[in-house]
Amino acid sequence: MLIRKAKVTDVPGIYGLIEHNAKKGLVLIRSHSSICEDLLSFYVAVEKDEVIGVGSLYIYDETLSEIRSLAVSENHMKKGIGKRITQKIVEDAEQLGIGRMISLTYQVDFFSKLGFSVIQKETIPQKVRKDCLGCPKFFACDETAMVILLNEPAVFQQ
Numbered sequence: 005m006l007i008r009k010a011k012v013t014d015v016p017g018i019y020g021l022i023e024h025n026a027k028k029g030l031v032l033i034r035s036h037s038s039i040c041e042d043l044l045s046f047y048v049a050v051e052k053d054e055v056i057g058v059g060s061l062y063i064y065d066e067t068l069s070e071i072r073s074l075a076v077s078e079n080h081m082k083k084g085i086g087k088r089i090t091q092k093i094v095e096d097a098e099q100l101g102i103g104r105m106i107s108l109t110y111q112v113d114f115f116s117k118l119g120f121s122v123i124q125k126e127t128i129p130q131k132v133r134k135d136c137l138g139c140p141k142f143f144a145c146d147e148t149a150m151v152i153l154l155n156e157p158a159v160f161q162q
C-alpha cells in the first residue's frame with residue numbers, strides 16, 4: 005500500500021469513496037470537476053492501482069489549514085490507512101509552514117489519537133464563513149471541531 009499525491013487517473017476512485025461517505029453525511033460531496041480542479045490538494049492510498057483511501061489538504065491562509073474528504077474503503081478500514089493519510093497531510097502542512105490544521109468530524113477518537121484536540125467552532129471563523137453558513141445543519145451542527153498545532157503561532161500574528 006502506497007500513500008502518494010493524487011493523479012488524474014485516481015479521480016474516479018476518489019469520487020467513489022467521497023460519494024459513498026457523503027451519502028452517509030460523513031464528508032462533503034465533491035463533483036468530478038471540483039476534484040480535478042483541486043487535484044493538487046488530494047492524497048490517495050493505493051493498492052494494486054485501486055484507490056482505497058483519500059484525504060485532502062485545504063489551505064485557508066498562513067495560520068489555518070483543514071484536512072478534508074478523509075475516507076478509507078470499508079474493506080480496508082482499521083489497518084492504519086486513515087492514520088497514514090492524516091499523518092502525511094499533517095506533515096506536508098507543517099513543512100509548508102502553516103500554523104494549525106483543523107478537522108470537522110464525527111471521528112473524535114480517531115483524530116484524538118493523532119494529536120488533535122477539541123476546540124470551539126467560534127475559534128475558526130474562516131471555516132464557518134467558507135462552509136458552515138450555507139449548510140442546512142448550521143443551527144444544529146453535530147460535528148466536532150478539532151485542531152492540531154503545526155508551527156509557532158507567534159509567527160502569524162496579524
Ligand SMILES: CC(C)(COP(=O)(O)OP(=O)(O)OC[C@H]1O[C@@H](n2cnc3c(N)ncnc32)[C@H](O)[C@@H]1OP(=O)(O)O)[C@@H](O)C(=O)NCCC(=O)NCCS
Pocket residue numbers: 025030031073074075076077080081082083084085086087088107108109110111113114117
Ligand atoms: C475515520 C477513518 C478515515 C479512519 O480510517 P481507518 O483507516 O479505518 O483508521 P486507522 O486504522 O488508521 O485507525 C487509526 C487509529 O484510530 C482508531 N480508529 C479508527 N477509526 C476509529 C473510530 N471510528 N473510532 C475510534 N477509533 C478509531 C483505530 O483503532 C486506530 O487506533 P490505534 O492506532 O490505537 O490502533 C475511516 O473510518 C473512514 O473512512 N470513515 C468514514 C468516513 C469518515 O468518517 N471520515 C472522516 C471525516 S472527518
